Amino acid sequence: MPSRVTNETSRKIDTIVDEISSELIEIRRDLHQNPELGFAEVRTSAKICDYLDRLGVSYRSGIAKTGVAALINPEGAGRLVGVRGDIDALPITEQSGLAFASQNKGVMHACGHDAHTAIALGVATVLRKLGGDFKGRAMVVFQPAEEGLGGARAMLADGVFDTQKPDIMLGYHNWPLLPGGTIGWHPEVSFASSDPFDITIGGLSGHGAHPHLSIDPIVAASQLVSQIQSIVAREVAPLNSAVVTIGKIEGGTARNQIPDAVTLQGAIRTHSEDVRSETKDAISRIAEGVAIATRTKINVEFLQGIGVVKSQPDIxxxxxDSARDLLGEEHVVCLPQGSMGSEDFAEFSSRIPSAHLRIGSKATDRDTMLHRSNFDLDERCIATAVRVIAHAAVELSEGA
Structure with missing residues (x-):
């Protein structure tokens, strides 16, 4: 199907992106230097609102404490296209050596949400400055607390879509495994589900010299961890994707004492809702068996997780197709697999027809990856993303 974006509109988008790219990079660097954790992005939210005020765009702020939702051309025709950018940082001490490194001790934009915020502002700017060339409608959502704190769910609970609900949502994430100037996509799963869980193993404390008079939760924990790892190896079909990780174990205070309890924390990640459910059931079943075998009491609690991020094929x-027209076939990469990382964009994509992109951001001066203390990105990703997403928003909004 031919693009609905005219050559003239496309040229205008390119011109606007060229005009604002330097400012967007400055914004990204300022946010990088002043990172804030989830639900505490007070300065970040204020900067977003100040920018939108200068742009002359209507918006709601204070959604889920620090979230912002801006409306572009709300009286326009066509479908309402939502664009989501996340704005929070991580509790990581930065060791990047950047001139604009974090000034907030122990807090860092190690996942590139500073760039995501700049991209969302850029998309809002392009759609606003297109004027009459954008006849559709758009909502740009600046979401707090993506990093495991449930920011998307909180915005939904706080009524971000109560007045106007997008017909389509677009999401994106920078991707350090692809070079700047490229776009990545996957036809099925973009990001995995994530289900955190806590396990408490209760035993009976005693002297290490008399184990027969105790019930040892450490031995039980060892067996449980080992058997849980067999779930993926022996219960999940080899061509399906699943990961079960135990990331934290606590128990005991002395080398010669058997403790009363051990606690474990972990997470399940899958690309399938069926595998997700089956893996939870398997952990509970194994825990019951280990408890019987070791005479312990084991409690498994699954915390609220997030689902799989999938794109709707037609969107x-x-x-x-729009990205290929803009960037060339060689710069739009079909990824061989989805990520086992999670993204709470799933809260939107599970409710609204959506598409999610990976934005090539591989740093040219360092070996790094998301959530590393030396993280940086190729800032070309900002202009590339703004251009692609703005084009897609125009086409999707004005399409039938």
């Missing part, structure tokens, strides 16, 4: 095709 994804429109976005990918």
């Amino acid at each position: 994804l095709k429109t976005v990918v």
Whole structure:
């Protein structure tokens, strides 16, 4: 199907992106230097609102404490296209050596949400400055607390879509495994589900010299961890994707004492809702068996998780075809697999037809990856993303 974006509109988008790219990079660096954790992005939210005020765009702020939702051309025709950018940082001490490194001790934009915020502001700017060339409608959502704190769910609970609900949502994440100037996509799963869990193993404390008079939760924990790892190896089909990780174990205070309890914390990640459910059931079943075998009491608690991020095929095709027209076939990469990382964009994509992109951001001066203390990105990703997403928003909003 031919693009609905005219050559003239496309040229205008390119011109606007060229005009604002330097400012967007400055914004990204300022946010990088002043990172804030989830639900505490007070300065970040204020900067977003100040920018939108100068742009002359209507918005709601204070959604889920620090979230912002801006409306572009709300009286326009066509479908309402939502664009989501996350704004929070991580509790990581920065060791990047950047001139604009974090000034907030122990807090760092190690996942590139500073760039995501700049991209969302850029998309809002392009759609606003297109004027009459954008006849559709858009909502740009600046979401707090993506990093495991439930920011998307909190915005939904706080009524971000109560007045106007997007017909389509577009999401994106920078991707250090692809070079700047490229776009990545996957036809099925973009990001995995994530389900955190806590396990408490209760035993009976005693002297290490008399184990028969105790019930040892450490031995039980060892067996439980080992058997849990067999779930993926022996219960999940080899061509399906699943990971079970135990990331934290606590128990005991002395080398010669058997403790009363051991606690474990972990997470399940899958690309399938069926595998997700089956893996939870398997952990509970194994825990029951280990408890019987070791005479312990084991409690498994699954905390609120997030689902799989999947793109709707027809929306994804429109976005990918548009990106190919803009960037060239060689710069739009079909990824061989989805990520086992999670993204709470799933809260939107599970409710609204959506598409999600990976934005090539591989740093040219360092070996790094998301959530590393030396993280940086190729800032070309900002202009590339703004251009692609703005085009897609125009096409999707004005399409039938």
